[in-house]
Amino acid sequence: MSRSKRKEAISTQELRRLASLARLSLTPSEERRLAREIGEIVSYFATIDSAKVERLEASYHVVEAENILRDDTRESFDADSILKMVPHKRGRHVKAPRVF
Amino acid sequence: MDYKRLSVTEIREAISSRETSCEDYVSFVLESIAKRDKKTRSYITVDAEGAIEAAKAVDAKVRAGRKLGKLGGLPVAIKDNICTYGIRTTCASKILERFVPPYDATAVIRTKSEDGIILGKTNMDEFAMGNSTATSYFGPVNNPWMDGHTPGGSSGGSAAAVAMGLAPLALGSDTGGSVRCPASFCGVVGVKPTYGLVSRYGLIAYASSLEQIGPIGKTVSDCALLLDVIAGPDSRDSTSVAPTNVNLSALKRELKGLKVGVPKEWLGEGTQRPVTRTFWRAMDKLSEVGATWTEISVDSLSLSLAAYYIIAMAEASSNLARYDGVRYGLSHETTAGDWNAIYSKTRSNGFGAEVKRRIMLGSYVLSAGYYEAYYLKAQKIRTLLKNEFARLLRKFDLFAGPTMPVLPFRFDKLPSPLESYRIDVNTIAANLTGLPAISVPAGFAEGLPIGLQFHAAPFREDLLFTAAHAFESAADLRMLPPGAS
Numbered sequence: 001m002s003r004s005k006r007k008e009a010i011s012t013q014e015l016r017r018l019a020s021l022a023r024l025s026l027t028p029s030e031e032r033r034l035a036r037e038i039g040e041i042v043s044y045f046a047t048i049d050s051a052k053v054e055r056l057e058a059s060y061h062v063v064e065a066e067n068i069l070r071d072d073t074r075e076s077f078d079a080d081s082i083l084k085m086v087p088h089k090r091g092r093h094v095k096a097p098r099v100f
Numbered sequence: 101m102d103y104k105r106l107s108v109t110e111i112r113e114a115i116s117s118r119e120t121s122c123e124d125y126v127s128f129v130l131e132s133i134a135k136r137d138k139k140t141r142s143y144i145t146v147d148a149e150g151a152i153e154a155a156k157a158v159d160a161k162v163r164a165g166r167k168l169g170k171l172g173g174l175p176v177a178i179k180d181n182i183c184t185y186g187i188r189t190t191c192a193s194k195i196l197e198r199f200v201p202p203y204d205a206t207a208v209i210r211t212k213s214e215d216g217i218i219l220g221k222t223n224m225d226e227f228a229m230g231n232s233t234a235t236s237y238f239g240p241v242n243n244p245w246m247d248g249h250t251p252g253g254s255s256g257g258s259a260a261a262v263a264m265g266l267a268p269l270a271l272g273s274d275t276g277g278s279v280r281c282p283a284s285f286c287g288v289v290g291v292k293p294t295y296g297l298v299s300r301y302g303l304i305a306y307a308s309s310l311e312q313i314g315p316i317g318k319t320v321s322d323c324a325l326l327l328d329v330i331a332g333p334d335s336r337d338s339t340s341v342a343p344t345n346v347n348l349s350a351l352k353r354e355l356k357g358l359k360v361g362v363p364k365e366w367l368g369e370g371t372q373r374p375v376t377r378t379f380w381r382a383m384d385k386l387s388e389v390g391a392t393w394t395e396i397s398v399d400s401l402s403l404s405l406a407a408y409y410i411i412a413m414a415e416a417s418s419n420l421a422r423y424d425g426v427r428y429g430l431s432h433e434t435t436a437g438d439w440n441a442i443y444s445k446t447r448s449n450g451f452g453a454e455v456k457r458r459i460m461l462g463s464y465v466l467s468a469g470y471y472e473a474y475y476l477k478a479q480k481i482r483t484l485l486k487n488e489f490a491r492l493l494r495k496f497d498l499f500a501g502p503t504m505p506v507l508p509f510r511f512d513k514l515p516s517p518l519e520s521y522r523i524d525v526n527t528i529a530a531n532l533t534g535l536p537a538i539s540v541p542a543g544f545a546e547g548l549p550i551g552l553q554f555h556a557a558p559f560r561e562d563l564l565f566t567a568a569h570a571f572e573s574a575a576d577l578r579m580l581p582p583g584a585s
Contacts, residue, residue: 018464018467019444020444021460022456022459022460022463023421023444024444024448024451026448026456037516037517038457040517040518041409041457041517041518041521044406045410045465047403048403048407049473051477053480053483056483057483058476058480059482060309061309062295062296062309062486062533063341067338070335077202077203082202085427085428087426088435097437097441098437098438098439
């Protein structure tokens with residue numbers, strides 16, 4: 001893999017794999033532009049290759065998060081104000097595309 | 101009443117002493133917006149009706165002889181990625197163009213409960229991804245100081261509104277400099293609080309481990325006032341923490357004995373000459389009021405920008421996966437068809453170019469085969485930077501540098517995506533490490549403002565405010581853009 005050497009666009013195949021991971025359907029002109037831009041940015045990202053950090057722990061967060069439990073009381077939003085936002089409905093049910 | 105000449109504190113006093121009414125002042129601000137925001141475009145949505153109603157409630161409270169909260173009837177503009185009950189919250193994106201939140205963000209609840217008046221929602225880069233507002237679906241914000249120039253971003257609308265007198269106070273959010281960059285470019289003050297000081301509940305997530313809501317105002321004390329209102333632990337955000345050492349009323353302390361480190365990496369080769377000149381003049385001023393400074397090197401800063409973007413994009417790709425067009429937001433015209441195909445069409449139609457770029461890059465760095473080389477390594481570099489700053493904080497009280505290495509640029513000369521990432525070089529360290537930071541106006545070049553930035557130890561916002569306030573008083577800049585009120 002020539003990750004650290006790459007200066008040019010990523011392949012169309014790789015771009016389409018990313019688009020599918022990101023759940024985007026791109027037009028051919030978007031594909032051409034993004035392949036170039038992503039290639040350039042990824043090769044910039046490779047500047048971290050030289051970092052000697054193997055022994056360090058990763059900092060996923062800067063504060064020590066602890067579990068906070070709220071009182072076990074019911075909190076709810078007004079159903080109508082939420083249903084008003086739903087794009088596709090049947091009655092008071094949310095309609096979604098089929099998954100299978 | 102001639103509001104133009106009054107400070108925020110004076111206006112608040114005039115309202116509580118019934119010298120003027122809150123309604124009169126809020127009407128004045130709303131009229132200013134109606135007259136002048138067509139050109140600036142700092143607002144996406146103005147809630148004139150709600151603001152007047154809230155102002156009347158404040159006036160009733162005053163007449164009833166009740167004590168007002170800390171904001172005492174002052175209006176606040178809210179960045180459009182912070183949820184406001186019943187007022188649409190778009191993130192400047194087509195995908196949320198018609199989204200009306202069924203709840204208020206904690207920062208908004210706290211603003212209202214201290215008698216702040218919500219004026220409306222300010223323009224920004226789409227999903228807070230950018231430093232120019234050029235990516236807003238509603239069109240970019242114009243820099244108050246010069247037509248055709250960026251106000252900075254992503255909280256460009258909040259900063260421009262404050263600079264133009266279209267809001268005395270505003271909230272922004274800062275993921276990699278998004279409060280400080282526009283504060284610098286618009287000639288106002290902006291604060292990125294210590295990570296955890298302000299609840300993120302109701303802040304529409306972009307990169308959760310990096311971002312904080314922060315205040316924008318004309319002066320350091322205005323920002324201290326608003327931060328005092330919104331800060332504090334919240335059971336709805338498990339990363340919010342109880343502040344241990346925040347003393348926001350210590351603005352008058354002098355700077356004698358204050359030690360400031362100036363990382364040479366913050367004056368790197370991309371820094372424009374007028375910025376460097378203004379920065380060193382500012383440091384001279386700071387010495388005059390008692391601080392001492394030393395040039396230092398923070399070695400891991402050179403790796404940090406790439407690490408920052410890897411982490412931010414990874415978090416973005418995960419956070420923005422929720423926009424599926426099923427429960428809210430833009431949706432494909434039909435639900436007939438396969439889930440993934442329809443989901444992808446909705447998102448392709450609803451997201452702008454920069455958002456697409458970032459979620460694809462985020463998918464890339466998180467995907468099998470790349471995770472360790474990019475994402476994991478970036479998180480380790482974050483540890484390296486955090487440790488390095490922690491060590492330096494034993495010797496220094498503050499770190500200073502120019503907020504932005506460049507002057508506000510023109511919209512017709514926008515940098516390429518990668519070039520635009522590079523100009524965040526001085527602001528991202530505060531987000532990676534969680535340290536608090538402030539940008540305060542330092543001077544002008546070519547008619548455009550330049551900002552001075554300080555970083556401090558966690559929860560030492562008091563030191564940021566003290567130094568910035570001492571500098572602001574010594575520099576005594578008259579910051580009123582043409583046509584402002």
